[in-house]
Amino acid sequence: MTHPNKFSFINPKKFPFYYGYVVLLIGSIGVLASIPGQTVGVSVFTDPVKDALGLTRNQFSNAYMLGTLLSAFFVARAGVLFDKYGARYVAFFATVFLGLALLLFSVSAEMSAWLKSVLHLNTWGVPFVLITVLFFFTRFCGQGVLTMASRNMIMMWFDKNRGKVNSISSIGVSLGFSSSPIFINAIIDDHGWEISWQILALCLFIFSLFVLQFYRNKPEDFSLVPDGFVKQDETKKEIRVERNFTLVEAKKTRAFWMIGLTLAFNSFFITGFTFHVVSIFGSQDYSKSEAIAIFLPISIIAITVSTIGNILSDYVHHKIYLYVMLTSGVLASSGLLFLSQGFGIYLLIIGLGILTGLFAVVNAVTWPRYYGRKYLGSITGKVMSFLVIASAIAPSLFSYCFSTFGTYKYIGYITLCYLLFLIIGSLKVKNPQ
Template sequence: MQNYFRFIAQSWPLLAFGFISIFWGNFGQSFFISWYGTPIQESLGLSAGRYGSLYSIATLTSGLLIMVFGGLIDRLPLRFFASLSAVGLTLAGIVMALAYHPLLLLLGLFLLRFCGQGLLPHTAQTTMARYFDRDRGKALSVSASGVPVGEVILPIAAVALITLIGWRGSWGVIALLTVVVYIPLMLWLLKQAPVDTRSRPATADAEVLKRSAGRRDMLKDYRFWLALPTVLGGPFMVTGIFIQQGFILAEKDWSAAWLASCFIIYGVTHWVAQLVTGILIDRFSAQTVLRFVLVPLTGAVFVLAYLEGNWVAPPFMMLLAMTIGSGSPVGGALWAEVYGTAKLGSIRSLMSSLMIISTAISPFLFGVLIDRDLTALQIFSGTGWVLIAALILVQFSYKPQQTKQ
């Protein structure tokens, strides 16, 4: 941990920018928006199915547009791109506060997913991967800590705000805080950072371009397709499991309160896994660590499939968190290691898009399996073997210290 403290002391402005950007992006994450589902449905008279459809449309649309607009971070000044993302999140809060019609709700959800889940984390992690080389893993881990911190703090804040001023008022507060807290703080931190954030990224250098590859090169690389199931496996599985947690509670005879208490274990493990993974990436490379990312998740689904009792929930949540915690910094560092940094924004935007789309598909797929009356044993033992297949494939993908030629 001394290496972390020394690194943070030396590079705190840019690291703090990454952390607060990812923390603010939590306002567009499912774990935060889920607290508003019931009051929104009651206020607008929406069925669960109709609300879920609006949410899925918003998520899929944002995922597709991230692929188009995320690459602009390679061509626009960082301050300008980050400011645009923040303005978009501000508009999202305003639209949500004024959403008296389902179409306005759809627009608000889209802006939340596009700017919160999409652009702000994309901006933070692209910046960490681009401007840090030797300490890239630690930088990505520190910035990504904004997610577990948000998982602990923001649900409590959401419940308190909804109770005090209602769900519409709380979104107005979020919009206001983005303007008066996030944007000024973000601009000040970037001003303190020892890099030029007012100009276009320094990727036009001939040598940088020579050592870098783009999105098209990545899609032509067979190693990418062998690694893709591992990269997307964690978000896909965890989203499906959490959204369909009612089925798991019934199958395992767990109370909702018991599972909710286990989220403390999830949040702490998530954070620790990120920090440890950052050290491992800097020591061994993301290409090495990638080979082991799905091991905890595979263990988690087999635990869920074959073990019974309340005692199963804590190790299950811990194993889930280990994969999610390690997956974020590995995914952030991998593309810079293999394909360079000149077109990193374009590559990361494609991966963000694929991740968002996968998280929109998994609840539907799990729902179909549940509707077909499959048991937890059948569903999770089957997914466990799929994860084992992904683990085998990734062993033949990127080799340590291997870059795109």
């Protein structure tokens, strides 16, 4: 990059300590800043917004699905832009546009009424189309681009310590995501949903200035090296040569598809389960409080697994994580099948806890380890499109399964068949390096 310090007063080369640790902090905050575009952030606004727009729950959910699916077709392109322009500019514009989308969301009821009067249409189709477009921007900028750019930037600044660093980031991000619904709900209770979105938008605009000041693409732009040092024993021998795979080359490997589709399963199952958790447990005569309480043990397991997994990722073969994720997927799917029996809930907790914890490891650390850093944006952008599509169709598929069969357990049969395919396909997975 010709001017890696443009628009900034911060020079990583003159920093009193390795700048990668600043990247770790600001990149982790960047992932947290994507929360308004994540399911966990959007779900808190569901009831007040759908009522204000005159949409049913199914209509609102379908708008969310269409907007998310639409964003999946563009997020892979954002990965190419990451490779070309770097995390700094990509994250900056993603943050600004996410903030603008939230501002439009805050006046969506007024916009809907205005469009109805101009078009002389008094139908639910007007707010449906409007909210679909807004969901596209929030999901594309938040869940897709800002998350990808921030996470990839951290991975670019570390190599041998990549797992340890990601464990620190994962703990902070996990705690932030798990507590964000409570925080956002408190703002809505105090100020209403319109002002709440405006407050979040203001925070994003402020953070975009921090992106320009502190985000940096890679250490080589400043004559630095990943991790900030070269081990002494490596100065006496040839340093490990890293092959950088293009997206086309990566797609020719078995590991790309098996790992990507396993991460997509994680996104599908957890999104669908979270979206309908109260209904899932209610169908088995559990109360709402009992349904929500399941997230506490899941979070504890996830943080523990993520921390251990990240630290060990610097030393073990990553295909082990793939096999463990598939096994935990079988546990979670079986838990959904046997939820009516006492042990089903424990299978769900253990399975979802391990899935969530290892997702943070594999999706961040494995890609640069397997395919290098040069084309990391295009590779992870393509994988992100898998995750976005999976998260888009999950809530509707869960819902239609329940409305058609009166139970969610058939989702378990579907996911077990899918996992069987992944297990067979993953037997010969190896590191392309």
